[in-house]
Every structure is written in C-alpha cells, then in structure tokens.
Amino acid sequence: MLKKLILSFCFVSLLSIGLETTPYANTRDIDTTKDSKFLMYNDMLMVILNGQVEEVANAYYFKTLKQRVAVYPYNMNVVNVKRVNGFRGFDFLITIETKPSIGAHNPVGKDRFTFQISSDVPKMDGIKLIEFKHIKSYSIPPHLRDGGLYTH
Template sequence: MKPKYFFLLFFILALVLTGCTNKQNQLNNMDGTSSTDNNSNEFSKEELYQDIFLTILNPYIDEAIKQHYGDTIITDPLYQEIISAERLQGYRSLDFELKIKVKPYKGAHIVVGEDIITIKVNTGKVEVLNSEHIKDYPLPSHL
C-alpha cells in the first residue's frame, strides 16, 4: 500500500479513537437502517470517520469473514462497528489494535451471524490477528 494511503488510514484512526459508538443503532437493525431521524442530512463527524475507516479496512475484514463462512457471504461497513481501539505502545504511538464487530449477511441483507475481528494496524502494515465467531442466526428455508 502506498505511503499516502497509510497516512490517511492513521489520520482516520486517530479521529475514530475519539468516538466509536455512533453505529450501535445501525448495527442492531438488521435491515441496515438507523433509528436516528432519517430526515436529517447531517450526521456526526465521528460516524463519518468511522465509516471511512471501516471502508478502508473492509478488504481485510472481508477476507477474514470469508475464511469462516465461504465466498457467498457479504460484509460491508454498514454492518460493522469498532468496539475497541487502543494504542499498543502508549500515548501517540502508531501501533494500534482494533476489535471490530461484524454482522455478515447473505442475499438481501439477511444476517447470518456475528463475529469479532481483531486487526493490528501500524505504519505500513494491516494484519488480521484473530477472527472469532460469536454466534449464528437462523436462515430462512429459501436460502
């Protein structure tokens, strides 16, 4: 990955570290909608930065999810939430560990399970450390 993308990645991570809870309503709703006022065109910057950051990390998350479920399962940032983010080497270090809750789905956004993906991010490198399957959801008979 080019250095300018990692600069962007770390900038966004720093912004995400200030607040990672705005996606809870969206993650809890299976259809991907939020319980916030849908007439509002303005959302928080934290939500914006988390969406950008999860979009950048999505190829790594997607690969970890496909190892458990196979190729027919879909992931996207609307069904992901950063549940923890920490600096591994203390204040202002650029070595991070993220835990991301993922709700992969099949077909028309039918959630099939829940997983926690642990990702390490540092200068020039993104690495999936662990993929933990939490639970399965029952699927309709037509799937």
C-alpha cells in the same frame, strides 16, 4: 502510501475526539441520523477494513454455506481501540463486530475481528488480522441455503 496516511489520520482523529478503550456506545450517544466528523472518520475506517473483514468472513462461512457472504461497512461496529505503545504511538489494536449476510441482508452470524494497524506491519498497508472469533450463528431462510448445503 496514501491509504496509510488516510488510515493514520482516521485513527488520530478518532482517538482525539474521545474514542476510548471501552465500548464507544457505552460512553457516548452517537447520532447516526446526521453526518458528523466522527461518523465520517468511522465510516472511512470501516471502508478501509472492509476488504479484509469480508475475506476472513468468507473463508469461515463458505465451508458451511457454499456461497459467499457480504459484509457492509455500515454494519461494522467498533468495539474497542487501544494504542499499543502509549501516547502518540502509532501502533493500534482495533476490535470490530459485524454480521455477515447473504441474500437481501439476511445475517448468517455475528463475528469479532481484532486488527493491528501499524506502520510496522509490512503487508496490507499496515493492517494485520490478529484474531477472528465467530460469536453466534443465525438460521437463514431455506431458499437461501444453496440447495440445502447449509449445515448450521
């Protein structure tokens, strides 16, 4: 319940400070060199979503890499946020992009995740994966290919 409350607070705060349905980076300059309320809300949301993002990424990449990938909250970026049922409705779609990595921060690909966040979602504290899209694969150093099992 506390997680839902924090999540709801984060979304309401993000939306109230101007996060629109267009990519945020295109509408505002964000200073990530110093702390701000926006950055704190964003980072809290990325921590909340991180477990599910990493789980889905590992389900995808383990097939070819034969090893687990890491997804870091600081490397997750909000692409789009939308209220599904209008003003002050608490049903959201959020799309994020990230670059899962192996080893010492070696990205293996770029992926996009869309989640529904709503009190109507019965499991996972109101968070449900709606869509996963693998956008791009990156080559990785030979010593990280787990004995040549990497096939991309």
